[in-house]
Amino acid sequence: MNIAFQQGIEIIERLEENGHEAYFVGGSVRDTLMDRAIGDIDIATSATPEEIQAIFPKTVDVGAEHGTIIVITTEQESYEVTTFRTDGNYTDNRHPDEVIFVKSLEEDLKRRDFTMNAIAMNKHGKIIDPFDGEKDINRQVIRTVGKAKDRFREDALRMLRAVRFASQLSFSLEAETFLGIQADNALLENVSIERKTIEMEKLILGQGVKFGLELLVATGLHSFLPLLDGKKEQLLKLGDVPLYRLNNRSPVWTVLAYGLKIDKAEVEDFLVSWKLPKKIVKSVAENLLLMDKIQHQDWQSEFVYRAGLERSLEAHQVMVVLGLDEDTSKKKIYELFENLPIYSLKDIVFDGHDLMELAGGKRGKWISEILSDMEMALIYEETKNERAALKEWVYNWLQKYDRDY
Ligand code: ATP
């Protein structure tokens, strides 16, 4: 068994010693069966949240009412341990009205979304698979546990989850699952935007994003996502962009805003409608502005100076992924930054006091004017950041603008 399960096995053993059942479930079991790198390891158990908390010394209650407790084993590792449960009635297409703790693993697996996600594994690596999930994994299909229509009406987010798994795993949707989504796609509107944003980002970063976006459009789900209605052509075109090369949220949303041809004036509304944090909205706006400048004037030291290294690298990554800049290497961006003569006004060896001294103590707007011109003269290497050179440059400036300060 994968080494990552080792500490999980210890958790399962502790639960068993205390008279409970416990299994690995969800994504980690699916990914192991597929020989894929695993993400988080989830454990399902017959123990109640209170019993889990009593057994382990370090726990975090992240939703005891839903049965979930995080068990912390080391500084780096923690595991989600969830009580076997079934969901009560769903009346709003997003939450169960109540969560009922149960004693049987099979009942717990039955409430899970897709057969590939409804497989359990015991501490010896034995697979418990009542819905033939492994068969579907081998056939590379995504199929709901039970009737697609019912399952999507319970929680409409599952429709978008199906498409994001298709994008991540390059699996197709089994016919009833696909048709179920197509028939009830509008229910997606009842789901909170925060949950949709998480799935959308995973979809965009999937290895099979071209297929994922095709499915998003073919199921019609895109029409029920913020400001994507009417963007069918642009979404399909984005499928040709190697989006999986992006590694962060702000480049992802920059590529989306650019690729979907969102009007400059509407970019902020677009991002806010996905409820993205202010920091990302700001980064995307800065990326787009910088990209615009570079497309008109190519990379200039001034842009890297003003934007800083991190922003420049991000805008560069986005442009490379979008095929907008084939000539500039990442190394070149580092070089431009490293070769900057100054990184801020503070680095200039000649300051406002020196200027005033030169001018016999006269204050005025001219000081900030001359400093900002001096800053650019340094960036464009028209002078050197040395006192004698700068003094001469100041005399020339005064002459040029005919100032008698
Ligand atoms: P990932 O590797 O992306 O984390 P995952 O399969 O672990 O994929 P999670 O969102 O972490 O997905 O959910 C963990 C498990 O919980 C799923 O495998 C599935 O069994 C169950 N699950 C999650 N969301 C739902 C849902 N909306 N409806 C039913 N079951 C769900």
Ligand code: MG
């Ligand atoms: Mg997971």
